Amino acid sequence: MNVLHLFIFFQVTSVSCGGNHTVALTEIGEPYSFGSSSNGQLGLGTRILETGTDKSNIVSSQYHIYVILSDKPVKIASLSGIKVVSVSCGENHTAMVTEDGKLLTFGDGRHGKLCLDVETLTNHYTPVPSSRFRVPLLIHEKNL
Numbered sequence: 123m124n125v126l127h128l129f130i131f132f133q134v135t136s137v138s139c140g141g142n143h144t145v146a147l148t149e150i151g152e153p154y155s156f157g158s159s160s161n162g163q164l165g166l167g168t169r170i171l172e173t174g175t176d177k178s179n180i181v182s183s184q185y186h187i188y189v190i191l192s193d194k195p196v197k198i199a200s201l202s203g204i205k206v207v208s209v210s211c212g213e214n215h216t217a218m219v220t221e222d223g224k225l226l227t228f229g230d231g232r233h234g235k236l237c238l239d240v241e242t243l244t245n246h247y248t249p250v251p252s253s254r255f256r257v258p259l260l261i262h263e264k265n266l
Contacts, residue, residue, distance in 0.1 A: 151205030163229030
């Protein structure tokens with residue numbers, strides 16, 4: 123059996139854990155997720171249930187798909203070039219704040235927990251910006 127060792131050459135500055143998933147942020151603001159993605163809470167854009175899986179790790183029968191668990195962290199590729207400064211994981215969803223103050227959410231969208239449109243109550247498998255936190259920039263000039 124070959125063992126793949128994955129090394130990330132940046133220090134982890136923060137980590138957040140959900141029900142069955144974890145997201146770690148590196149010192150350069152890159153998020154890595156691992157664990158279960160049953161509702162899209164890993165933000166990887168796929169419905170694969172666990173990270174670190176490939177087709178050789180998936181065993182199926184007529185009624186079930188079994189995925190061998192892995193603890194391999196996976197970089198959230200859709201956020202390449204975007205610096206994340208904060209992350210928080212819920213039971214089945216994840217929220218992030220970017221360097222420029224945008225709120226990104228993904229995962230289980232039921233009950234409005236992703237802070238998206240009222241009509242959007244479905245799961246999201248990649249980070250989605252919340253438009254509800256757009257605050258207009260107000261510049262106040264004072265006469266001296």
